[in-house]
Amino acid sequence: MRLRTIVMLTICVAMLVVPSTASALPSMPSSLFQTSAGCGCHTAFVDQWSVSMHAKALTDPIYLYELKLGEEATGGALGPFCNACHSPIGVMSGELTSLDHSKVSPGGMEGVTCDFCHQVSGTAGDVIGNTSTAVTGDGVKLGPIADPQPGPAHEATYSEFHRSAEFCGNCHNVNHPGNNMPLEATYTEWKNGPYAAEGVVCQDCHMTPGPGVIKPREGTAAAGGPVREHVPMMTFAGANVGLGDAARAEERLRSAATLDLRVPDIAEGGDVTIQTTITNSGAGHYLPTGLTDMRQMWLEVTATDADGTEILKERRDFGTVLKDAAGTYPVYLWDAVGVQSDDRIPPRESTSNEYSFPMAEGAVTVRAALYYRTCSEEVAKKAGVEIPTTTMAEVTKTVYSSPDEVGMTDKEFRASQDGTGGLLGLAITIVIFGFMAIAIVLMRVMMKKEA
Ligand code: HEC
Ligand code: HEC
Ligand code: HEC
Ligand code: HEC
Secondary structure (H helix, E strand, C coil): HHHHHHHHHHHHHHHHHHHHHHCCCCCCCCHHHHCCHHHHHHHHHHHHHCCCCCCCCCHHHHHHHHHHHHHHHHCCCCCHHHHHCHHHHHHHHCCCCCCCCCCCHHHHHHCCHHHCCCCCEECCCCCCCCCEEECCCCEEEEEEECCCCCCCCCCCEECCHHHHHHHHHHHEEEECCCCCCCCEHHHHHHHCCCHHCCCCCCHHCCCCCCCCCCCCCCCCCCCCCCCCCCCCCCCCCCCCCCCCCCHHHHHHHHEEEEEEECCCCCCCCCCEEEEEEEEEEECCCCCCCCCCCEEEEEEEEEEEECCCCEEEEEEEEEEEEEECCCCEEEEHHCCEEEEEEEEEEEECCCCEEEEEEEECCEEEEEEEEEECCCHHHHHHHHHCCCCEEEEEEEEEEEEEECCCHHHHHHHHHHHHHCCCCHHHHHHHHHHHHHHHHHHHHHHHHEEEEEE
């Protein structure tokens, strides 16, 4: 208990001492930023964004629940750090302190809102992450269109930065404000992976209609605007089925991984060995990514006999477990000094497991399923929300106990058995060729005699 107090105090002091790493956001009044209500020419974008987690970043009950715990644990030192990403306008304007939303302007309440992102001009400082965002505050909207024709509503200028992963990385890399350890590293995972090398950025997967890279998407960026070759979407769909755009999040989760299950067709007894392989086939970063000490992704493997009795039940959890200075784990991210364990799947990589069970009398049904939740049922309950479990992938296969069960003849079964069929075939071939060779020799001898 005493050690815990010391650790906590050290962290609090460290946070106060190193405020520069906490947030690079400038100070600016909220009046420099419009609310989404002012974006009436872009109604499609407003509809897409308003169901996203960006729009809900400050009002998200899971966020507020965790922030409250963090504030209690650190004596209020955490608030400005956390809020910087979850409501940059609220923090820049000084209207948002800790959990008190009473002075926050409507723009600040909109979390990560349109006019914040569209007044971002680059990265401030050398390290990407912890809101390392350069903001103009001059009202000119920055975006990816080379020849913007905005009309009288506002000015607009071309920004190459909006097509970069660094734009997202400014917030999608979170380092501990006291000890700088990476807590969320989606940007770094992407940067070190195959997608960065191929030039596929976050926007290509998270700002397009469906999973994968769906480009170009012809359309207009504003009512009455010219038709453009590619128009992105402001969906920012990820994995939050419970609080975000459920349909889009489910679609993305189901596209993220492929699950392979190998079982023998028939086992007449003994131990049956089965193998599962999960491949991160669709995510541009680790699976899971982001807040991986809280996210839950797990593989469940079961084998059930003909009577419905479970003869195998295994679970493997993917994610990170954080530890504190005393080596205790799991701990909350503000207490963390290191990672106790890390079981996640890098982009395009696979991970396999073998399991075995004693064969039953009759056929056995083997099922492997990969599940995802944004947080545990316990956390959801405490935050007062319902968070569903999503099935990312599932495979079911049957192991038969005899050839009869499959309707195979005994010969077909023998042929299907490992090696046996091949060897038998080889033996028969050798015998046939042997007879043919002898026949040819005999015929020659007989023909010679006749001549
Ligand atoms: C998280 C930051 C972020 C938020 C929030 C956001 N945008 Fe964007 N927006 C971007 C980025 C990045 C692009 C460029 C994406 C690309 O080209 O792949 C973009 C593109 C655009 C474009 C140009 C479309 C085109 O044809 O190229 C418009 C207009 C736009 N956003 C308006 C809005 C509106 C309106 C909202 C709020 C309803 C909004 N944005 C919310 C980051 C954001
Ligand atoms: C100002 C900081 C900021 C910027 C810039 C930003 N994000 Fe986010 N993003 C957040 C925060 C905060 C959340 C989590 C909100 C929550 O869940 O409460 C989030 C959540 C997400 C999610 C998860 C949604 C879900 O349903 O699970 C995705 C996907 C995402 N952002 C993509 C992007 C992309 C792509 C970009 C760049 C175009 C970007 N973000 C730029 C702060 C930011
Ligand atoms: C090749 C497509 C692809 C690229 C590129 C990509 N993502 Fe994702 N992303 C996905 C898929 C699929 C998911 C859903 C599975 C998951 O949660 O990882 C996802 C999930 C997410 C989530 C939600 C994670 C969670 O569990 O809450 C965030 C946040 C996110 N991505 C941000 C980013 C950022 C930031 C970048 C760029 C640095 C990026 N993504 C690049 C495909 C991609
Ligand atoms: C540098 C930006 C940044 C900072 C600082 C930050 N976050 Fe976040 N937060 C994010 C992003 C990005 C996501 C989305 C990641 C994902 O989907 O896994 C997120 C997601 C979350 C979520 C998940 C919400 C949900 O609905 O599942 C919680 C909870 C959260 N943050 C709490 C905190 C707390 C508490 C702090 C302060 C200790 C904090 N965040 C500081 C960027 C930040």
